[in-house]
Amino acid sequence: MEVLENVSLKPFSTFGIEAKARYWATFSNEAELKTLLTTYKHVPFMVLGEGSNVLFTQDFEGLVLVNQVKGISVGKEGVGKVRVGAGENWHQFVSWTLENGLYGLENLSLIYGSVGASPMQNIGAYGVEVKQFITNVLAYHTETHEIHSFTNRDCAFGYRSSIFKTTHKGKYIILWVDFQLQTVPDLQLAYGDIQKTLAEMQITLPTPREVSQAVIKIRQSKLPNPAEIGNAGSFFKNPEIPLAQFEALKKQYPTLPAYPASEAECVKIPAGWLIEQAGWKGYRRGEAGVHERQALVLVNYGNATGAEILDLAQKIQNDLFEKFGIQIIPEVNVV
Ligand SMILES: Cc1cc2nc3c(=O)[nH]c(=O)nc-3n(C[C@H](O)[C@H](O)[C@H](O)COP(=O)(O)OP(=O)(O)OC[C@H]3O[C@@H](n4cnc5c(N)ncnc54)[C@H](O)[C@@H]3O)c2cc1C
Structure with a gap:
């Protein structure tokens, strides 16, 4: 849990913009986060997932904390319940769900970023929003150092919005997200290009994995790849x-x-x-x-x-x- 100084943030945001962090560290659990926040309490902090929804306009004169909380655990108390570490990559998690017979997230394939940032702005694409599958968000209060479990209702999800982006901005760091996924697919194909793309792929009765593949195809053809631009x-x-x-x-x-x-x-x-x-x-x-x-x-x-x-x-x-x-x-x- 080394703290580095004057670190270029260019590799840590998909905009690829030059800006420096006065201090920079990763954390992979609650204890590390607590140590970092208490040691550096005299400077401002910000948390980063994969930097795919930030624009740095100046150097950050504080501590940048990169979320590396990993792990996916399947809930024992109910079918389709999954708890995911905020530092997991979103698309890899979606792929994991499809491999494990859990559905609902296929339309959200290939969205950039981390699982922890997904409730922040209630990510959405092709007629589906993540709020439909989140049951709880477990977040660390940066002043009391306690973990609070927010229910779906508490999060006040809206269009590209939640309390973490509005009233509670900067107060909580999301560590885990609980999902309730489907075990029987309920495919959402109404969004124009999905059906068209499936038809081009000569698929008439798609599986969730094929819907995911169609979404990936559409996104790759329409959206600029941050690795290139x-x-x-x-x-x-x-x-x-x-x-x-x-x-x-x-x-x-x-x-x-x-x-x-x-x-x-x-x-x-x-x-x-x-x-x-x-x-x-x-x-x-x-x-x-x-x-x-x-x-x-x-x-x-x-x-x-x-x-x-x-x-x-x-x-x-x-x-x-x-x-x-x-x-x-x-x-x-x-x-
Ligand atoms: C090419 C491209 C296509 C995209 N398409 C879509 C799309 O279809 N739909 C969509 O909704 N979004 C889309 N996005 C935006 C982006 O993928 C999402 O907003 C994603 O959730 C950001 O994740 P991140 O880990 O990169 O967040 P970051 O950019 O690292 O952070 C975003 C914000 O969340 C905060 N944050 C991050 N992690 C945490 C945490 N654990 N706790 C508290 N705060 C946190 C950060 O401080 C920052 O304010 C796209 C982005 C790109 C580059």
């Missing part, structure tokens, strides 16, 4: 706007798409559509840009600074507000 997936959340505003905008932009929203009398608008419509898709300034195929993804062409990416994000936000009267907000955690 720095990014953190969707940079912005899709905004929810009042129905009346949508109807007024629809007159001006007849092709404006809309989806059901979590709020009543509101609709969800794809932020990528707005960004593309405003002419930002494929935009590049220096080393920062908007991906040429995915307008929702901001990219680092190699040596962008976090400030450059943030500046681009703010320009897009302002432009969309001027053009559509819609405020979009980042999904990515800006540090």
